[in-house]
Amino acid sequence: MALRTRFELKMGMATREAFGRALVELGRENPNVMAVDADLSKSTFTHLFAKEFPERFVSCGIAEANMVGVAAGLAGHGKIPFAASFSCFLLNKAFEQLRVTVAYPNANVKIVGTHSGISIGEDGPSQMSVEEISLACSLPGFVVLAPADEVATRALVRAAAAHVGPVFIRTGRPKAPVVYPPEQEFEIGRAIEVLEGSDLTIIANGLMVAEAIRAAELLEGEGVSARVLDMHTVKPLDREAVRRAAAETGAIVVAEEHLVDSGTGVRVAQAVVELQPCPMEFVGIQNTYAESGPPEALLEKYGLTAPHIAAAARKALARKRGR
Amino acid sequence: MQPKRSLEELEAIAKQIRRHIVEMTGAAKSGHPGGSLSSVEILVTLFFGGVLRHDPARPDWPERDRFILSKGHGAPALYAVLAECGYAAAPRDRLKTLRKLGSPYQGHPDKRFLPVLETSTGSLGQGLSVAMGMGFAARLNGSPSRTYVLLGDGEIQEGQIWEAAMFGAFHKIDNVAAIVDYNKMQLDGFIKDIMELEPLVAKWQAFGWHTIELDGHSIPALQAAFAQAAAVRGKPTVIIAHTVKGKGVSFMENNPKFHGVAPTPEEVELALKELA
Numbered sequence: 001m002a003l004r005t006r007f008e009l010k011m012g013m014a015t016r017e018a019f020g021r022a023l024v025e026l027g028r029e030n031p032n033v034m035a036v037d038a039d040l041s042k043s044t045f046t047h048l049f050a051k052e053f054p055e056r057f058v059s060c061g062i063a064e065a066n067m068v069g070v071a072a073g074l075a076g077h078g079k080i081p082f083a084a085s086f087s088c089f090l091l092n093k094a095f096e097q098l099r100v101t102v103a104y105p106n107a108n109v110k111i112v113g114t115h116s117g118i119s120i121g122e123d124g125p126s127q128m129s130v131e132e133i134s135l136a137c138s139l140p141g142f143v144v145l146a147p148a149d150e151v152a153t154r155a156l157v158r159a160a161a162a163h164v165g166p167v168f169i170r171t172g173r174p175k176a177p178v179v180y181p182p183e184q185e186f187e188i189g190r191a192i193e194v195l196e197g198s199d200l201t202i203i204a205n206g207l208m209v210a211e212a213i214r215a216a217e218l219l220e221g222e223g224v225s226a227r228v229l230d231m232h233t234v235k236p237l238d239r240e241a242v243r244r245a246a247a248e249t250g251a252i253v254v255a256e257e258h259l260v261d262s263g264t265g266v267r268v269a270q271a272v273v274e275l276q277p278c279p280m281e282f283v284g285i286q287n288t289y290a291e292s293g294p295p296e297a298l299l300e301k302y303g304l305t306a307p308h309i310a311a312a313a314r315k316a317l318a319r320k321r322g323r
Numbered sequence: 324m325q326p327k328r329s330l331e332e333l334e335a336i337a338k339q340i341r342r343h344i345v346e347m348t349g350a351a352k353s354g355h356p357g358g359s360l361s362s363v364e365i366l367v368t369l370f371f372g373g374v375l376r377h378d379p380a381r382p383d384w385p386e387r388d389r390f391i392l393s394k395g396h397g398a399p400a401l402y403a404v405l406a407e408c409g410y411a412a413a414p415r416d417r418l419k420t421l422r423k424l425g426s427p428y429q430g431h432p433d434k435r436f437l438p439v440l441e442t443s444t445g446s447l448g449q450g451l452s453v454a455m456g457m458g459f460a461a462r463l464n465g466s467p468s469r470t471y472v473l474l475g476d477g478e479i480q481e482g483q484i485w486e487a488a489m490f491g492a493f494h495k496i497d498n499v500a501a502i503v504d505y506n507k508m509q510l511d512g513f514i515k516d517i518m519e520l521e522p523l524v525a526k527w528q529a530f531g532w533h534t535i536e537l538d539g540h541s542i543p544a545l546q547a548a549f550a551q552a553a554a555v556r557g558k559p560t561v562i563i564a565h566t567v568k569g570k571g572v573s574f575m576e577n578n579p580k581f582h583g584v585a586p587t588p589e590e591v592e593l594a595l596k597e598l599a
Contacts, residue, residue: 058459061493066452066486073456076389076441077464081456096446097483101453105434105443 009210012178015171016114018153020045023082025154026161027053033161034074036060036083038067043173044084044114064089068097072107080108080161087113087129087170095135102166103139110160111136111168116146117257118290118298119207120173125289134262136168137235143188144235146170146264148209151180152232159188170206172257174295177210179230189233191241197227200317201245202309203268204255205231207299208283212255214306219313226313234264239271246276251316253281255309257299260284279319281312328371333542336407337367341571342598343403343418349591351422354430357581359400361506361539361566362473366404368545369471376469379409382439386468389441389457393450394475394504395431396583402428405439412439448481450474451501455490458499458559469553470499477509480518485530491559492531500552501532501561504539506568510582527561539564572597 012018026033027049036058041047050057058074060067064085071081083090090113091098102109116129136144143163147153153171160167179194186192194209195216204212209230216226227249229241245252252272254265265282272280285302299305328336340363348354369375369390376388392401399421405413413427420426427437431445442453454472461468478484491499505523507514514520527534533555537544545564552560568582569575572594575586586594 055463058456058494060490061486063483063486063490065449065483066455066490069449069452069483069487070456070459070490072442073453073458073470074460076453076457077460077466077468078385079460079463097449097452100444100446101442101449105440107442 009177009179009213011175012150014173014175015147015150015153016043016173017045018150019112019114019157019169019171020048022154022157023049024052026158027056030080030161032078032080034058034079034081036067036071036074036081038062038064038085038089040085043086044112046084064094065097068094068109069101071109072101075108080110082110082112084112084114086127087116087132088127091129091132091135098139103141106141106165108164109166111166112171113168114171115173116170117172117206118285118302119257119295121295121298122292124292128290130259130285130289131262132170133234133256133258133264137267139166141165142235143167143233145188145233146205147232148206148230149176149179151178151182151184152186155184155186156232159186163188172207176207179209179213186232189236189238191238192230192232193227194230195226195228197225198249199225200251200253200313200320201227201229201249202253202255202313203229203231203242203245203264205234205264206257208255208257208304211304211306211309215309215313218306218310224313224317231264231268234267237267237271239275242268242271243275246272246278251279251320253283253309253312253316255283255304257304258284260286279316281316283309283312327373330542333367333372336371337363338598339407340367340400340403342595343406344399345572345586345591345594345598347399347403347418347421347428348585349588350419351585353422353585354399355396355583356399356585357508357568357575357578358394358397358475358504358506360570360572360575361568362397362400362504363570364540364542364545365473365502365504365564366400368542368549370404370408372542372546374546374549375471382410382412386466388468389454389470391441391450391454391470391472392432392444393472394447394478395444397473397475397504398428398430398432401432410439412437447475447478448483451484451487454499454501455487455494455496458496459494461498468498472499472501474501474503476503476505476507476514476520477517479503479520488527488530488532495557496559497556499559500549501559503561503563504566505563506566508568508579508582512579524563531558533558533560534563535560536563537565539566540570
């Protein structure tokens, strides 16, 4: 039997690079778009924007708290600032500023975290961000986005600029497999069904969308039809897509490159419990910090690859079937 | 825009603001009267003394000057000033709803309830950064808009203030003026006993700021300082305003108790007599 899910997952650019390129595009179209950075522009790819629009690039030095306040001030004069740094520094060091000067007065500030998750690799846990989805989602009014590939990132960076209000975009360091055709459309708050399926649903975002597709292929070899949903918007969550997944497939696995007890999975579970209870399993980082190492090896060791997702799917399916 | 007012008129407004502060915090039975009273002349000079370019009839005027109360606990003073200015969003007859459910006059400045605010504050140390962003954007826009930000003295113990101070000098944000309400006291007692700030002027100078030191209760001195700040090019200005906590009410002056404790009904009555 031919695998209906056979995807050619070619390697694309890192989502952080896709962000940097999308920001330059936006800068050309809208003179109010600005970049704000804290001495990591070569890593966040805002250096591309700085090169083309030096007057609209705001260097803050290594001072994330001030950077977020400055971005809020820029927004106060009608600018659309994109403040970028490693996710762990932005969300942890400047959380208080995101709360009081961005979320609370509803400032039109866009926060872009790069180097999210453990796939940054060798730099190790002090630079790894495994809690920022939780932190960003805890800010009232924030939109929280976790794009899977370069196509999704470009589209969602543009959607963030068009949205009035605070947005957090989670991007990663390593090159990411291309999941989407270039013309794919994205809407904030609307999940995308990447693969059709009827036996269970795998909900994922970021790098884990590609792993979810690979897991679906493994499962298909066993005669299991897995739906894959890209939950690129964690907040506001697409509750209707979750309800349909629960009602139509009867079992859900959530896979994320984030602490498993505080990220996308628990938010999906909240919707499932409220709307359509069904067996669920969760793939993510357990109650720990990771370590240095090659990204692929880390993802494998910490349980974030396709075989782990497939194993969770088998468990969910067994529960659904009462075994 | 605001009409030109004499010193006598400005001092009368200051006295009226003080009466409001006493009545508001008395009615609320909580709040921060001490640091509100110390900042009155600073706010009156800005809003009524020909400094801040603002128009209560057009709060959304894009080229208005911005004011940020970074020491958000001084909110009663700002609320009274906005009400006396005649902002529709800040009705005078609701001042005594301070800290009550649904009031525009929340415990600390909240833009959701009082939309004429430029931002929300209350967690110390953050307003200077926002002011820096506003100054940067105004310059980029070619706007004449200037930004004023009032800092508490205890507040500048926060590290973020000094991140913003570095930013302001580096980016030559000369359309921002910060004022330190230097009343020498914070919640737990005297600044010198909690975390000394001196040498304060030298600190700001070392960070590359233009500094002006003055009596923060002298309206003419404040007017001259704001004029000087507007003429400074290439660096931001900080005005170190020596003030008296609880200024204007004898039993509140220099009394740390009134940092965060409201006057009793009897104390309100006594205070209003002094401010008659």
